[in-house]
Amino acid sequence: MPRPKLEVADIFRRYGPAWRRANAGHVSLIQLKVMSAIETCRTQALGGHVAACAKCGHQHIAYNSCKNRHCPKCQGPAARDWMAARTGDLLPVEYFHVVFTLPAEIARIAYWNKKAVYGLLFKATAETVLTIAADPKRLGARVGMTCVLHTWGSALTHHPHIHMIVPGGGLSPDGSRWIACKPGFFLHVRVLSRLFQRLFIEGLLALHHAGELTFFGDLASLADAAAFAAWLAPLRKSEWVVYAKPPFGGPEAVLAYLTRYTHRVAISNSRLIRADAQTVAFRWKDYRIRTGDRQKVMHLATGEFIRRFLIHVLPDGFHRIRHYGLLASASRRANIARIRTLLGAQPPKPATETGIDPFALREPCPCCGGPMRIIEIFRCGQIPRSRAPPREQAA
Structure with missing residues (x-):
């Protein structure tokens, strides 16, 4: 894949030092680490390897990736690996995409309490779906889901929400049969919204009471405490946004779609248009427009662009992809095997690693299309003995 003309890394390298000096004391250590990782990603600072083509002998240098989860360049390989690991979890049923969004007022609190409020958002959304699905008046089944946290809007604003992918059905309470939902319909979003609202507000009050x-x-x-309770009162009466999208075309489409969400960052390099010391221009989508072209160009002061990007850095150790119910890690394999048996579905063929060369690259030779293989690995500061011409390539 050709390198974009402009990257977030370019903006950080050129204008990050001045921004850090101007905001000294107001930038967290983890945000500084993210900036540093993105700046050095796929550069000589991280070392790399020399790859050679088995057919034409072409050689090039590829520098190592930073592998930071906030780096726009590192998410493609990470998404492919994640998708390969999850292929065996797919079931031959409809899948649904449900989105839970926090009101803007709550998002302001989440801005300063990310770990606590984002954690509560995961807990409340999962409990909402598990509870409503288990209700005999609704589905009456134990379900499972994969949840992904996004904290941004298209304009890089702070907009916390959960993307949830749910198989269309679940196990009966005794585990003896599969209960499918109605074709094209999962659960009423209005019912989901009301329970989500109640659970989240109760959880928020508990966090406040605990001093968190x-x-x-x-x-x-x-x-x-009294002022906080009064402030929350209007939010108990408002409608909280829960949106259920139509079911996917098939299980295979689910995983490809989900990986675009699991490994997305606040802004991709492909959306950047131009940048200088004063302004960064990038494409964004205006969802307020109901019909017509939603694509627009936003111009932000360069310092504001950097600030907006960094507000989406997650706390250390915080998991933004979580699995619940039947898909919880501890029991996922057993549950999936049970469901496949009940559905009469064949288990997926296990991936074989036999004969795979650990030094072979996925990408073919850019000259002749032949297989590329790593012939040398070097660290930061070392000069490759192969003396290949220094070209930055995807690791």
Whole structure:
């Protein structure tokens, strides 16, 4: 894949030092680490390897990736590996995509309490679907789901929401049969919305009572329990956004679609148009437009672009992909095997690793299309003995 003309890494390298000096003391250590990782990704600073074509002898240098989950360049290979690992989890049933969004008022609290509020968002959404699906008046089944946290809108604003992929059905309470949902329909979004609202507000109050929330600026008064309860009161009456998209075309389409969400970052390099010391221009989608062209170009001050990108850096150790119910890691394999038996479906063929060369590359030779193989590995500061011409290629 050709390298984009402009990358987030280019913006960080050129304008990041001045931005860091101007914002000294207001940037977290993890944000600084993310900037550094993106700046050095696929450069000499991380070392690399020399690859040679088995057919024409062409050689090139490929520098190592930073493998940071916030780096736009590292998500493609990570998504492919994740998809390969999850292929065996697919079931021959309809899959549904459900989105849970936090109100803007709650998002302001999440901005300063990311670990606590994002964790609550995962818990409340999963409990909502598990509870409603288990209701005999609804589906009456134990279901499973994969949840992915996104914290951004298309314009890089702070917009926390959960993308949930759910198989269309579940196991009966005694595990003896598969209960399928109605074709093209999973659960009522209005019912999901009301329970999600209640569970989240109750969880937020519990976090406040435990002293796990902090407040700043014009929200500082919410540190008082009575003031916080009064502030939450209108949110109990408003409609919280839960959106269910139509079912996928088939199980195979689910995984390809899901990987675009699991390994997405706040902005991809392909959306960048131009950047200088004053302004960054990038493409964004205006979802407020119901019909017509939603694609627009946004111009942000360069410092503001960097700030917006970094507000989506997650806390250390925080998992943005989580599995619940039947797909929870501890029991996923046994549950999937049980469901396949009940559906009369054949298990997927196990991937074989026999004969795979660990030094063979996925990408073919750019000159003749032949197989490429690593012939030398070097570290930062070392000069490859092969003396290949220094070209930056995808690792």
